[in-house]
Amino acid sequence: MAKVLAVNISEKKGVPKEPIEKGYFEVDHGLVGDAHAGKWHRQVSLLGQESIDKTKLIEVEGFCVGKFAENLTTEGIILYELPIGTRLKIGETLMEVTQIGKECHLGCAIRELVGDCVMPREGIFTKVITPGWIKPGDEIEIV
Template structure:
């Protein structure tokens, strides 16, 4: 079963996101309280715990949810293998539509400086909020 491990927000872009107990997702906007929310195609970012674990094996042991600036940390789903346009239902209400796979890593990426690599450009995904609602850690993720 695929599930949400953590929901993370940051008030400023370029900072590590902090976990929250409840995420309020707003249709065509993103995650309320997050600096990346807005009317664009990268409203919400997702990264699998399995991807974070790959980086841990490269020697960075202090990686936790939100360190890659992802809004939703998942488990049990290979996010980066899903095509753009795939819809994901999170919990009972929230529906996201994948809008982009990966992104260019910014020059100040601390993880890339330490290991020579960063997983977010290849395995992080971005989505738009199609249906808003509440999501929490532990919620099931369903591919629609």
Template structure:
């Protein structure tokens, strides 16, 4: 597995922007990210292969557009069993959910009638 991008946003419901460095706080998430907190899904991941699939639908999308914190390459994320541990550098993440609810039908869903996060994000 390769990390393509690490992304954060200051406000929920906005595109996450790539950052050069991120501080991960245990049992909280990425410092400065709007989705960090004391809950079961502190950091979300999406494979670049899934983003490429969305490009095949005619969308101009890139890392962070699906509000994922970490964009990966070379790992089938939705095939991972719950509670799988993923080591990225010094950080160990645990899969607590497959799929990420598309709240209020995101802009991508509104454009093409479907979204990849509910089935391919973790």
């Protein structure tokens, strides 16, 4: 079963996100209160624990979810293999995959910490189709 491990948020771009108890995701916006939210195709970022496990961050003391600046940390689904246009029911929401990976910006906090960032290769981005709440433990279902 695929599920959400964490919902993560940050007030500014270019920094790791912090986990929150639950998040509200708005149509044409993304996670309310998150710096990356807005009316564009990369409203919500997702990264699988499977991808995080491939990095050297496992050895970094104090490392936890959100450090790749992902809004949703997931488990049990290989996100980067999903075709663009795939719809995912996550918690109360419905999202559509809009992009696989991204170009890492200069000064990436993760790259500076360990010399590598997996988000550009294996993270995905979605737009919100149906709004609602998402919390850790919510199931992720391919629609």
